[in-house]
Amino acid sequence: MITIFTRRGKRIEILTQSELRHPRLTGSRVRAFCPIHGSDHQRSLSIDPVSGWGHCFNATCQARVLVAEWNPSVAQHLLEAAKEQKHQVNARGLLSKLAHPGASQVPVRREEREPAASILNRWQQEERHMLQALEPAMQEALKTTHQGHCYLRERAIPLEIALIHGVGLLTPAIIARLPRARQRRLLQRWSGRLVFPLQAAGTRGYIGRTLWGWCPGMDENEHKQLLERIGRPQRWIKTNPAGCFSVPPEQLAPQLILVEGTFDRLALLSAGFCADEVVALAGTALPATWLPAHVRRVLLALDGDEGGREATARLSAQLREQGRAVSCCLIPPDGQGKDWNERWRLLGHVGLQPLLDSYRRLT
Numbered sequence: 001m002i003t004i005f006t007r008r009g010k011r012i013e014i015l016t017q018s019e020l021r022h023p024r025l026t027g028s029r030v031r032a033f034c035p036i037h038g039s040d041h042q043r044s045l046s047i048d049p050v051s052g053w054g055h056c057f058n059a060t061c062q063a064r065v066l067v068a069e070w071n072p073s074v075a076q077h078l079l080e081a082a083k084e085q086k087h088q089v090n091a092r093g094l095l096s097k098l099a100h101p102g103a104s105q106v107p108v109r110r111e112e113r114e115p116a117a118s119i120l121n122r123w124q125q126e127e128r129h130m131l132q133a134l135e136p137a138m139q140e141a142l143k144t145t146h147q148g149h150c151y152l153r154e155r156a157i158p159l160e161i162a163l164i165h166g167v168g169l170l171t172p173a174i175i176a177r178l179p180r181a182r183q184r185r186l187l188q189r190w191s192g193r194l195v196f197p198l199q200a201a202g203t204r205g206y207i208g209r210t211l212w213g214w215c216p217g218m219d220e221n222e223h224k225q226l227l228e229r230i231g232r233p234q235r236w237i238k239t240n241p242a243g244c245f246s247v248p249p250e251q252l253a254p255q256l257i258l259v260e261g262t263f264d265r266l267a268l269l270s271a272g273f274c275a276d277e278v279v280a281l282a283g284t285a286l287p288a289t290w291l292p293a294h295v296r297r298v299l300l301a302l303d304g305d306e307g308g309r310e311a312t313a314r315l316s317a318q319l320r321e322q323g324r325a326v327s328c329c330l331i332p333p334d335g336q337g338k339d340w341n342e343r344w345r346l347l348g349h350v351g352l353q354p355l356l357d358s359y360r361r362l363t
């Protein structure tokens, strides 16, 4: 638990999921014993699992809390600010935990961890199932909505390519048609997003890119800047588990290219690569067991920024340890685009040439 103060002096307690004591799902809220004032008599802490924000009803406590894993981008932002203000020395630890989820689990007593996990699992599973059920409606919406077409065109992705690979658009109208208020609340954070189906271990996951505030003519970088202001929707959200944007792992080619973003994969597919030879991590991590054994050669083609370089080193060690041949092709620092999608948009096939050359050498 980390106490931080906003610039206006508001006090916020940032909790990790594992610190919620005996949580229970009540309606659409998670109720738990409050670890801040430490009472075990009432579940006075009430949290919205979708936004991660909550507060304590206890009159003397009235804590305002944020569960870090449920809203990592806001938690990260608050912690970064706290780090600068030197209010909190622990901010760095929690920040690195958010950057590498799963890397360092806080030890908790078993009986406290399991209810939290099962509550979360239940709504996370429900969220995934609802998105899956809405896939046809989302694809139809992408097919027929002007904004979706324009956005894809701006990123140089043909509509047919997006549709073939399962991309859809979750419009507010689709959510409004859901019969139950609980379902509408649960999917609210996905409203107005392009939704990509992901392959997770044994299940389907999703990642969604908000189109909030985007209008035709605005490039991706301008939109990103617009969304970086506080209070704006998170640019990307994922289900848990999420997975990779790919064909089912068992259908993958024996040699393939790993890219970071879903739009990078769409760009390569638009350029003529086969669906079974390009996998987008939808992030920078790859679960150790995700790639099947028959994939023998991997070209790592991540972004050229610090995160991409770090991930390239980490993943190449991981893949080599599994006995696979690995080569790397970082985005060239030539100012012609920070990722493959941007290079495709700006330069077409020429922008992807370094990747093509590396891939030819690999195969």
Ligand SMILES: [Zn+2]
Residues within 6 Å of the ligand: 034, 035, 036, 037, 038, 044, 056, 057, 058, 061, 062, 063
């Ligand atoms: Zn309290």
